[in-house]
Amino acid sequence: MSRSRAVADATLIVIAKAPIAGRSKTRLCPPCSPEQAASIAEAALVDTLGAVHATPAARRVLVLDGTPGPWLIEGFEVIPQRGDGLDERLASAFEDVAAAGAFLIGMDTPQVTPEDLMAGTNALMAPDIDAVLGEASDGGYWAVGLHAPDRQVFEQIAMSRSNTAALQRERFVQLGLRFAELDVLRDIDTFEDALAVKRSIEEHVVSTTNDNEGNGGGGGGRHSRFVGAITEVLHSVELGIDVAVGRRAKHMP
Secondary structure, eight states: OOGGGOGGGOEEEEEEEOOOTTTSSGGGTTTSOHHHHHHHHHHHHHHHHHHHHTSOOSEEEEEEESOOOTTOOTTOEEEEOOSSSHHHHHHHHHHHHTOSSEEEEOSSOTTOOHHHHHHHHHHHTSTTOSEEEEEBTTSSEEEEEESSOOGGGTTTOOOSSTTHHHHHHHHHHHTTOOEEEOOOBOOOSSHHHHHHHHHHHHHHHHHHHHHHHHTTOOOOOOOOHHHHHHHHHHHHHHHHHHHHHHHHHHTOO
């Protein structure tokens, strides 16, 4: 079978940290508490795993830093992360999964859809492509795929910087890898990012519902744990403001 016809033979990888208060999404604090930030991280991970689960693939692998919790969805192999920096962990993830055609995403883009993932695997499995890259709006990247594992692709790449995607492209070129670019997505670093991603998910649900209704379907979009988690935080912040205002009012002469 040619590579262009073998999209369902691709392996989907999610690289993630187990959500733990005080260690997860700390840049969301404030306005979030550590517990709320961990709840948002868990919701983002659950939505990401759900999108991967709904995407055709030969295997689905979670490469995890930490211990699986009740949030884990059935159908995923779980293997531990290996390496020090993120560059080593990415290299090890592809090496340990050892798949001919592997597409990897993180847990910071809960807005990702099965359509996004299929676009990535379609591009990766094309006969003239060795790698794919999905840039994030902050200059990093939300997805990367390789037709064959190679540690040189990642090692010594400076991660979590505004030019990480550019450095990754340069490395592809240095290694002679033919690569394709995917759509840019916004990942979640700050609470502002989280609000923007929440809006994009809600807009996608409305668009999908309208399309379904226009085609005679029943409407409805996928449920997002992430939207629910952000909504809960917004509600608690509003309540906190109301309580504070009430306290000030009681002490006014």
